Amino acid sequence: MGFLDIPGLGKAHYHEYGSGAKPLLAFHGYGMTGKQFHVLEESILKEYHVYGFDHFFHGESKLSGWTEAQIIAGMPKAMVKAYIEAWFKVHGRQRFSVMGYSIGANIALILLEEYPDLVDEVILMAPDGLSVYKGFDFLTNKPVGRLFFKTVTKSKWLAPRLIKALKKVGFIDESLFHIAYNEIDTEQKRQDVYYTLNLIRLLKPDTAKVAKLINQHHIKCRLIFGKSDNLFPMKAAVPFIQMLNQPEVHEVALGHWLVVKQLDEYLVNLP
Template structure:
């Protein structure tokens, strides 16, 4: 994979590229990850494709200087700059988004549906509004409490422990939450990432209309044992677009984007 930067306003957006095919695959990683999570695909993807994987703001080597805000307009401008730099011209895109990157891919589909060839979404965020995420990022009081908690997390740890003892929180969610608030630097990044990505809010009703109007194939892939993003969300999203949207379940948890699952991923991209 070759890596480079795109200049955008005061920021530098890092990305990687592989292949030289006419078909373009745009990849968006999950929370806390980077473009490197897609590197294994280079060995397996058809020579028909050129793969681009972007480090989202507050992730990887991207140097985001636009404050705690990353909007759909920013996303579109970055993709347009990428197209101009690599003379992609009239090429349509296949989108590949994992977890949080699935939400980004859905937002891009909403903005430029005519440019989308296909969307492959791996355990995608964005198909259901999480109450706590909404509270922490979409309300002033919730965001202030979120900021306070990231600086003074003791009360929140106690609440998690109580929820676990009462069996109100399953162990997967407890382990996931503990991991992302275990030290001050990780908590700071959590606040920046959640708050910065708060305006990436795909409108599912509009997106389903666009999928039908533009006849865009959508492929959903979930882990059967995923307790973070459950496949039932995808089943609900499919209603009304069944002829365009398929759902596939594999024997894993949330970590769907791994080389051991490459056959299923490649099949959904190329079929």
């Protein structure tokens, strides 16, 4: 584990694990840390040495000098390059692969967009960023949605009631309900949700450009989806998948909560 001093951002904390030799920069989902992928020990971790980054407002990563207004305005997409440039300063400029789960896929894809000549493989699990997710777009980009989001995070009772309603109508399953509920049960946690989603709201990859670069540079692309995932299902990613020459696509018998031991076993037992 270690820290990267990223100019204009702060300290990004990362975890190191895996018995493989090839470097893999990994970005986790909401409410997790950079250690999230440690369960993939018989598949991904046998092949790669993982550098798993904590998102800001997660783990030990800390923004430095940012005002609330700056956070709500969002982190400029161009600043994502600062992650890899800081990593290069510590580990040397070299080829690498990227992996992202859920909201972490956005950063992985932007790094591929910026460094296609250095990326060997991209692994995306239940990925955000391949299509516009209307829920997040409403909460972070639409005036009414932004006001509603701010109101919900300031309220002690509204957020829990909203999460229960989403479960009742089947928008989230039982596992996601428990995760989401545990992330909004204190004022600090609700503020972290609000800050996180606003900070990353501008970090959207250009999917047409990404697909073209994957094809042009013959970058291996693994896409993994949960069959019962209501957040980022495979059907939403079909337009992106159809732009790729030779993607490796998997739809497994899981929900959005995808980075679990069952996925490791699935990947190990592939023909």
